[in-house]
Amino acid sequence: MKIAILTFEGFNELDSLVAYSILNRVKSENWQVQITSPAPTVTSMNGLTISAHQPLAYANQADAVIIGSGSLTRQIVADQSLMSAFTLNPQKQLIATQCSGVLLLPALGILDNAPVCTDLTTQPWAMDAGLVVLEQPFHASQSVATAGGCLASQYLATWLIAKLASVEAAKNAIHYVAPVGEKEDTVNRCLSVVEPYLD
Template structure:
């Protein structure tokens, strides 16, 4: 499985790295999870600069594409030249958006008639784009999902794992990263949030 974690300048570290870390629990099963960006280097909202592992073209053939969030997402959403580089197919790909990543999904026409989750800052922009925003951390329909709030990235990762690897692998990955003493309850909680939409 090829998984693209879209990460732009001004990215939120939690949104990109939590999902990236959880999904990489599947590396031993051949999963190829890659930080994917429009430029060779991107700098986070808190000044951490990283090198992209893949260019945007990686999203064209990836099995799953996750839109990360960041402080410049509204500007990115208005960059028609950048958005024109995407060629996504929700019939063949699993596509998710984290916080303001939901705005990018809406601008690409992926959320037509589908309600979505996002963070409080991005909410008015997503509504302005014509999408109904839900007051909950996660929502999915078919091959599309959105999550709201930084730590809801665990739900997005759980959903991708369930869709592409199955429930048992998802539970094992969440169990591994969950706090000691809270592993079973964390797995149960994640599955209760995501399981409704599988």
């Protein structure tokens, strides 16, 4: 399975790197999680510079794509040279967005009038884009999932692992990263949030 985590200049570290870490708890020869960016390096909203594993074109062939958020998302959506690089297809891919990453969905023509989740900062921009925003951390409609709030990245990771690998693999991944003394509670909470959307 190829998983692309779209990570742009000004990215939110929690969105890209928490999901990256949890997803990499799945140990399988065909499981590949890649930071995917428009440049060889990108710098986060707080000054952390990381190297990309793959260029943007990788996302178009991936089995799943996470669209992370950041401080420059609205500028990214307005950049036609960037937007034209994508041919994401929810009929063939799982697509998940974190916070302001949801703004790319209408720009790419991906949403099918489904409600979305996003963070409080992005909420008015999402509504201006015609999206119906839910007051909850996670929602999925068929192959498209959205999450709101930085730490909701754990729900995106749980959903993706359960869909691409198994529910048991998702449990194991969350159990590994959960705080000591709260492991079972964390696993149960994550599953309770995503299980209604696994069919």
